[in-house]
Amino acid sequence: MADLTLAALTKVYPGGVRALDSVELTVADGEFFALLGPSGCGKTTLLRTLAGLETATSGAVLLGGTDVTAVPPGRRDVAMVFQDYALFPHMTVTDNIAYPLRIRKVPGRERRERAADTAAELGLGDHLGRRPDQLSGGQQQRVALARAMACHPRAFLFDEPLSNLDARMRLEARTFLKRLQRELGVTTVFVTHDQAEALALADRIAVMEQGRIRQLGTPAEVFRRPANTFVASFIGSTPMNLLPGTAEGGAVRVADTALPTPEGLALAEGEKLTYGIRPEYLTFHQEPVAGALAGEVRVVENLGSSQLVTLEGPAGEVRVVVDEDTALAPGTAGHALPRADRALVYRDGELLGPP
Numbered sequence: 001m002a003d004l005t006l007a008a009l010t011k012v013y014p015g016g017v018r019a020l021d022s023v024e025l026t027v028a029d030g031e032f033f034a035l036l037g038p039s040g041c042g043k044t045t046l047l048r049t050l051a052g053l054e055t056a057t058s059g060a061v062l063l064g065g066t067d068v069t070a071v072p073p074g075r076r077d078v079a080m081v082f083q084d085y086a087l088f089p090h091m092t093v094t095d096n097i098a099y100p101l102r103i104r105k106v107p108g109r110e111r112r113e114r115a116a117d118t119a120a121e122l123g124l125g126d127h128l129g130r131r132p133d134q135l136s137g138g139q140q141q142r143v144a145l146a147r148a149m150a151c152h153p154r155a156f157l158f159d160e161p162l163s164n165l166d167a168r169m170r171l172e173a174r175t176f177l178k179r180l181q182r183e184l185g186v187t188t189v190f191v192t193h194d195q196a197e198a199l200a201l202a203d204r205i206a207v208m209e210q211g212r213i214r215q216l217g218t219p220a221e222v223f224r225r226p227a228n229t230f231v232a233s234f235i236g237s238t239p240m241n242l243l244p245g246t247a248e249g250g251a252v253r254v255a256d257t258a259l260p261t262p263e264g265l266a267l268a269e270g271e272k273l274t275y276g277i278r279p280e281y282l283t284f285h286q287e288p289v290a291g292a293l294a295g296e297v298r299v300v301e302n303l304g305s306s307q308l309v310t311l312e313g314p315a316g317e318v319r320v321v322v323d324e325d326t327a328l329a330p331g332t333a334g335h336a337l338p339r340a341d342r343a344l345v346y347r348d349g350e351l352l353g354p355p
């Protein structure tokens with residue numbers, strides 16, 4: 001088994017930055033796990049501590065139930081793939097892939113065979129004699145993957161594995177990575193600041209803020225029910241509308257409108273709440289509609305198969321996704337009606353419901 005456990009893991013850098021604050025986490029054997037969060041939240045520190053490249057201030061790292069906190073990186077049996085792939089520029093593809101085997105004193109012939117096999121598996125069979133500067137970004141990434149795979153590690157650690165690729169390559173490499181991880185079934189932890197990438201790839205996601213995990217769940221869970229307004233604002237290709245409101249007669253009132261409110265909430269009359277609704281879950285109307293937020297169309301952004309409209313009214317800015325065929329002109333009136341069954345209500349920044 002190669003499950004990974006972090007127990008009360010804390011890292012304080014010299015100078016006092018608390019990069020990890022008592023992190024508790026278990027990644028299951030064979031799981032594809034994403035660490036997601038804004039710049040500086042501690043993702044890379046967490047990954048490097050897992051790899052043994054950084055020493056924890058307190059707490060423990062367990063691999064397959066064994067405490068490896070004091071085990072040096074080379075003996076942890078985990079392979080880290082860096083953002084820049086860290087390939088040796090003067091070595092061929094074969095030599096790059098075989099390098100860790102050489103360090104482990106695997107005999108020359110077996111080394112070359114294993115490197116060639118792994119290269120073939122990753123579609124690099126025709127490029128064995130090339131140097132990294134003779135390869136595309138995607139191919140370089142595959143060499144880095146092959147080098148990590150060649151020693152059959154118990155876990156892969158990826159630091160922003162797709163960030164050096166252009167948008168199209170990125171999508172291709174993403175699908176490739178997902179398929180490869182499924183086939184190999186190796187426990188994998190990857191760091192990203194790209195929520196779409198985390199949602200697309202991971203079995204589960206930890207969303208981090210300032211050295212702490214703010215939510216841990218499947219992509220569907222963190223997308224549908226963000227546990228707090230931090231996660232709500234971070235997940236989703238267009239950020240969720242988070243509207244300050246007040247409880248009134250069992251509904252949430254925002255500015256002068258009582259919004260369609262999910263059932264089953266225990267609201268205290270007059271309390272301050274935040275009403276969360278994704279732009280995809282509002283419908284746009286030219287005419288006034290009961291329960292809809294009124295405003296003026298300020299900005300229309302073309303999303304290809306749809307349009308993102310920013311309405312400005314008494315509730316502040318509200319974003320709505322509208323189908324591609326609706327004609328919209330800045331300066332005209334608009335009304336955005338939320339779907340009650342997709343609305344989320346937060347109290348003091350934490351999810352209150354629906355149940």
Ligand code: ATP
Nearest residue numbers: 013014017019038039040041042043044045046193
């Ligand atoms: P990014 O996405 O920008 O790489 P991150 O989420 O990976 O960010 P970390 O690199 O883990 O964040 O950094 C977490 C915090 O620790 C930051 O405030 C950073 O400035 C600080 N930090 C990182 N490395 C060191 C170091 N060697 N010495 C002091 N502080 C550090």
